Amino acid sequence: MLTKKAYYAFQALTHLVEKYNDGPVLISEIAEQKKIPLKFLENILLQLKNTGVLDSKKGKGGGYFLKNKPSDTRIATVFRMIDGPIAMLPCVSLYFYQRCENCNEKFCGLHDILVEVRDATLNILENRTLADLALKDKNPVLHLKPYS
Template sequence: MLSKKTQYAFKALMYLAEKKDEGPVLIAEISKKKKIPLKFLENILLELRKGGVLDSKKGKGGGYFFAVPPSTVYLAKIMRMMEGPIALLPCVSLNFYERCKNCDESFCGLNRVMSDVRDASLGILEKRTVADIAGI
């Protein structure tokens, strides 16, 4: 299940994608239009900026905007930035692998099933972009 943080990140990114040709967008506007708590949104947008997805401009006419085209921002990247691993078990994560406690991975049927789930999810999330979900 996606966390509220990730859901809000996607909502904000979709809004920014729709407004991409209009210049920087104020945080307050995104918060109001998408019904995202302002303080929560500030932290999300800051993470997206640090991750190279967004950029910002201060002062009059300032706000947030895409640092790269929305068509190059894959959903898997955003999910990893917001939540960490996409895999449901740490022992099958590609980027955040951790051995499960008290488990022998060579005999774990759950491990094999969750690897398939991870691969199926990534097959979609690594091909779809913010532009896709924004319908632009």
């Protein structure tokens, strides 16, 4: 499960993608729009800045904005920054690998299964970007008369 922090991060990023090219956006605006506790959001945005996803401007007219084009930041990257490993066990993680103490990977059926899960997951998360978060009409309204 995603933490709330990561969930908020993605919501905030969604907002920033939608406002991309509109200049810096206030923390307070995002907090209000997305109903995220302001001070908590501060932490999150700061963390996203420190890891290179966002940039900010202080003073009047300041705020947060995406450092790069939306399509240049992978979902997987944000994920790892906020929640850490994507894999289900350290012994199958690419970025946070740690050897199992009690089991030999060579003979561990669970390891195999979780590697498959990891690869399937990464195949998605590494190939989607912030651009994919933005609002899009998935159910185009078909301007039909209601029956009867």
